[in-house]
Amino acid sequence: EIVMTQSPATLSVSPGERATLSCRASQSVSSNLAWYQQKVGQAPRLLIYGASTRATGFPARFSASGSGTEFTLTISSLQSEDFAVYYCQQYNKWPRTFGQGTKVEIK
Amino acid sequence: EVQLLESGGGLVQPGGSLRVSCAASGFTFSIYAMSWVRQTPGKGLEWVSSISATGGSTFYAGSVKGRFTISRDNSKTTLYLQINSLRAEDTAVYYCAKHSSGYYPFIDYWGQGALVTVS
Numbered sequence: 001e002i003v004m005t006q007s008p009a010t011l012s013v014s015p016g017e018r019a020t021l022s023c024r025a026s027q028s029v030s031s032n033l034a035w036y037q038q039k040v041g042q043a044p045r046l047l048i049y050g051a052s053t054r055a056t057g058f059p060a061r062f063s064a065s066g067s068g069t070e071f072t073l074t075i076s077s078l079q080s081e082d083f084a085v086y087y088c089q090q091y092n093k094w095p096r097t098f099g100q101g102t103k104v105e106i107k
Numbered sequence: 108e109v110q111l112l113e114s115g116g117g118l119v120q121p122g123g124s125l126r127v128s129c130a131a132s133g134f135t136f137s138i139y140a141m142s143w144v145r146q147t148p149g150k151g152l153e154w155v156s157s158i159s160a161t162g163g164s165t166f167y168a169g170s171v172k173g174r175f176t177i178s179r180d181n182s183k184t185t186l187y188l189q190i191n192s193l194r195a196e197d198t199a200v201y202y203c204a205k206h207s208s209g210y211y212p213f214i215d216y217w218g219q220g221a222l223v224t225v226s
Contacts (some may be wrong), residue, residue: 001169032212032213034213034214036152036214042219043202043217043218043219043220044152044202044214044217045217046213046214046215046216049207049212049213049215050213055215087151087152089152089154089213089214091211091212091213094166095154095166095168095169096142096154096157096211097154098151098152098153098154099151100151101151101152
């Protein structure tokens with residue numbers, strides 16, 4: 001099973017600041033990586049697929065990069081609506097696995 | 108608009124059974140792979156099971172294999188998860204999820220979830 005490790009577990013950021021989230025896979029997942037945003041009381045929402053392609057509805061302040069085992073999600077200037085939990089997920093091999101999540105909270 | 112509406116969650120005793128359903132609309136259900144993903148209270152996401160567009164192929168997480176059965180009725184545009192031999196650790200919100208194609212890539216839409224409580 002591919003283990004996905006996200007860091008940090010919690011990121012405290014002031015509005016307008018930059019946030020950088022990391023996701024590491026225990027073996028290569030190529031570019032078969034997605035990021036999901038989950039707000040309190042809501043279902044997850046697709047944010048990024050193919051490691052770097054932004055999903056419909058998300059603004060350009062969200063960007064992502066990486067391939068193989070190292071991936072990064074960057075939010076260039078945090079807005080109030082961006083405070084949420086972010087999960088990475090590999091869809092390269094079975095079983096599909098998620099990271100444990102990074103909570104982005106208001107500093 | 109894609110809509111996934113789960114139903115059938117509830118409180119079940121350990122060892123019991125339950126069937127969770129997901130009514131899909133707003134897309135051509137029969138050409139997309141589908142999955143169930145669960146989230147334990149206050150915890151992260153765990154993939155549970157996936158099924159191909161035709162229903163001919165299924166995949167299960169090791170933690171549920173032999174106890175859970177995923178199925179679909181394309182004529183009713185409904186996805187199912189039959190959960191047997193329930194354990195306390197199966198307590199979770201069960202999300203129905205649509206893949207972006209018929210070949211199990213990333214999930215592009217999620218339902219709002221059905222809470223299953225085993226106690």
